[in-house]
Amino acid sequence: MIEVAAAIIQNAQGQLLIARRKKGKSQEGMWEFPGGKIEQGETIEACLQRELREEMNISIAPYEPFGVNDHFYGSTHIRLFAHMAKFICGEISLVDHDEYRWVERGQLQEYLFAPADIKFVEMLQKEV
Template sequence: MNSKKIVEVTAAIIRKDNRFLCAQRKDSSEQGGKWEFPGGKIEDGETPEACLERELQEEFNIQAKCGNFLCENMHDYGNKIIKLKAYFVDHMQGNFKLLVHQDIKWLALDQIHELDWAEADLPIVNQLINDLK
């Protein structure tokens, strides 16, 4: 039996002018320097949608509205398993402030693969490219 902890997390696909928000984790954090779609851990009693809206407020000081579900995948990082749910998210208001990331980029679909993605986010990158081609 697998005794590893499964951590349920969310990822926001934010699109603006046909470019997608990509966020780089701080070098000092877990998966430091890797790129991800921003989001975070779902708290007890919280929906994935509410989690994303809260996390985007905490990470970038923006207001966002969660939209359609894109995909879900699981990735084993060795010490834990990440169950990642990705949703399209609309940026409603606020200027992006880097509160927990060291960088952000707005990239076109054909540029997204150039980044060094966190492994759990790679299936989302591939799904996005396949769905929007």
């Protein structure tokens, strides 16, 4: 099993950051809440801060767990931990993604999300 963290990042206007996986990556062309693999001995919060710095050049402040989703991509089992986070600063530059958007919760259903993220999209839409 691979443990992965995803950040549900809000900006000052309450919009959420989503990103589209670029060509050549697993789940290419699908949208996701950004994050990455949790390294051994690393907390979810530390993983998210590191991954967002590496992949998007931004600083975030994770502040509370949002949910956990076990998903199988064929024989690969991932456990995805989602955390709510606040956008702190930085100019977004993309590494593993080819596009990003700040969207309202009600707009999430307009995007094709990676299967492991869909549970969190549905949970966020219930909160609207």
